[in-house]
Amino acid sequence: MENQEMTVNVNVEQKKSNAAWICGLIGFITSIPNTLCALLCAGAAAAASGIQEDGTFDEAAADKAAGGAAAYFWVIVLVSIVCFVLAFMGKKKNSLATGVAILVGGVFILINGFIGFGSMLWGTATGGLYIASGIVSILNNKRSN
Secondary structure (H helix, E strand, C coil): CCCCCCCCCCCCCCCCCCHHHHHHHHHHHHHHHHHHHHHHHHHHHHHHHCECCCCCECHHHHHHHHHHHHHHHHHHHHHHHHHHHHHCCCCCCCHHHHHHHHHHHHHHHHHHHHHCCCCHHHHHHHHHHHHHHHHHHHHHCCCCC
16 A cells, blocks of 8 residues: 555534633622612711711711712613623624723723622622623634624
8 A cells, every 4th residue: 555645634523612701690680689788888988978976967968978879879870881782793793893892991900809898799790700700701702602
């Protein structure tokens, strides 16, 4: 038998991953306790800001703090909902823009989980999942189908 030369061509085709919307869905589920904790902390901050040094209660200061805390709470809820909706667009053609938007929202939630009203555990989980969803969406931009 003679040695014959064989040529083998291997085509590796990467499909777009479903991990973006799966991470977005789990991130949204973990954002529910995060926003509830933010709501509780916002109420506690509003109540604490109205207490004076002499033990009296300043209602105007408490109202001002409650308004700011409520606005902050709604920003967290809005960012979480936007990231959740964008996570389902992670397999579309515009997945680069979608991924960057989810990444920014995830970083926002992660930072606020550490320094803001949200709980550190749930804020870290939510932010981390949205960041993973954003990265997968960006990577999906380079993949076919």
